[in-house]
Amino acid sequence: MIKFEQPVLSINNLNKQFGKGCPSCKGSNEDSLKKNYCPVCGTVYACQNIMFEVYAGEILGVVGESGSGKSTLMQCLYFDQEVSSGEAYISSYKDGKTDVFAESSQQKRYIRNHMMGKVYQNPLLGLRINFTSIGNIAEKLIAAGNRHVGKMEARGKELLEHVNIPIYRMKEAPKNFSGGMQQRVQIAKALSNNPPLLLLDEVTTGLDLSVQASVLDLIKTIQRELQITVVIVSHDLGVIRMLADRTMVMLDGRIIEQGLTDQILEDPQHGYTQHLVQSLL
Template sequence: MQCLYFDQDVTSGTLTIDDPELAGENLFDVSSQRKRYIRNHKYGMVYQNPVKGLRMDFSSISNIAEKQIAAGGRHVGNMQSAGERLLDVVSIPLFRMKEEPRNFSGGMQQRVQIAKALSNDPPILFLDEVTTGLDLSVQAAVIDLIKQIQRDLGISMIVVSHDLAVIRMLADRTLVMLNGRVIESGLTDQILEDPNHAYTQQLVYSLL
């Protein structure tokens, strides 16, 4: 995921996106300026650690505005109303929109991250272990929010998780990786019900 989001360089490989603007391009090979454009206009990212995705000393609404500005937003009123709408979508009370995320719980920080990631209307949203370290009740609320976004916005999501229960709830298709290589792929239900690779079997049976 770090490679897909251009946080880390690749040693080899090809990345293509089904998008008219990017047709036929290997995105790993494009210029740094082009990668910035893709991050700002095509991608949203929710990190496992909110510190990586948020400026903890900015207000929540300012965090969202930062992503909007990077995507070309200039009208303050429009950005404000869009930020308020997104905070409402992720159930952050609007009276706290000018509060800094460092004052929030882990679950609220993740919801602000999700609002920020959605602020540029990305066709692709990356979710990196978004429930790790959260209390079970908070995990359930975050997963419900992500499922609602899937239903309402129709965004393609790439979810990284070691929790197969999360994968079962969120992913239509699954890739199982071991030592940086894909060892099994297919429909999520198929992989979880009838795993072929010994490593996948070990993962699935550890839940039983």
């Protein structure tokens, strides 16, 4: 009997709406929606029936324009937002048989602190900007139950070196750092507990091209060394091309196309994806 590999993360029918809906739009009647918005009651269907799996050591790219639902998807995965409906399973949590969306807030905190790391587009969301850099890493370690100061300091130094932050600046607050350095501190913090799953939300937006390249190179190097599973969201197909093994394309809260990144880039099927690829050429 063939034993198939269990996905690190499995998402079934994830839905997130802002608003209660009305008879006109309930049941996801696409004809009644303007893009993903109901003009009758004002409900926004930010994510609609999202389904995907991501496997060990894989980088899954999620690409789409602003408002396509990709950042809302990431907020739901990291429990920054409650889903409206749907299921999520993480292989390292209760043998991958328990829907993590249905767990208590206490259990969700445990999952966040032990099994996930997230790097936000805006470092203000992912860092305490006035804390020291090593203090930010210690915060994540303490949240996961670490109490040994010496071990936490050693781990913090190791991670900051790993992301090319000079050790002599470890006691400096990220508010004094450039955007690229702030993102690298976020990456170090996200990796502090060796999570099996790393979520990256528009990590290069607003950075200079040379800084973008160094951050992307760092992510690729870390992913390769640690064999970590990554979900990366971007509106930039160039970022996805550089990093992702597989890619999902989102539009108006739905996945409209998915496949191997090379396949998506070389032979896009959906008109919107074709337009995206042409704009990259």
